Amino acid sequence: AQSVTQLGSHVSVSEGALVLLRCNYSSSVPPYLFWYVQYPNQGLQLLLKYTSAATLVKGINGFEAEFKKSETSFHLTKPSAHMSDAAEYFCAVSTYGGATNKLIFGTGTLLAVQP
């Protein structure tokens, strides 16, 4: 069975500081991994995805994530936070084309950016 764990339901950073949102996954087969962002009163928007190509994945809005198989992690980072980054972030795992044809989402991390 697959699962995703997001450490820290709330993260607060200062504007201009490094953003680090943690995600660990469990999967018995090579996973596909995703980060989604949700702004207030909106649906989820894809930030980036890992699909077994390069382990360092760059996404929109300056975010990137690195797939580390040895650590079963896919942490999301951004060098310098903007006020507009305040939102909820969801990590998700899938085995596209495999036995589990669906996304399994983490519980989300709410990012606050302080001026």
Place this chain on the structure above:
Amino acid sequence: ETGVTQTPRHLVMGMTNKKSLKCEQHLGHNAMYWYKQSAKKPLELMFVYSLEERVENNSVPSRFSPECPNSSHLFLHLHTLQPEDSALYLCASSQDLGGEQFFGPGTRLTVL
């Protein structure tokens, strides 16, 4: 219209009402999904349709009834709901099952 649209955006209903949520995708995708997002709970997958056939029903109460008349439209029919059903209901679509999902803006449902 582009992407995934949902109507209405907000809905308030009594426990004896019958209403329907509508989702439409303009992406040519083959799979569509209904999710429930409640405060302080993980995103819950409710139903999955692939090529208009239901492929998953995650133990959802029968007061929620999905309908997928074609690959572009997905409905969620609601009847005799409970206050705990109040949540944001999100629709999503993907090219194929398990792929990247594109989400609509959601319908904020309040059951009185």
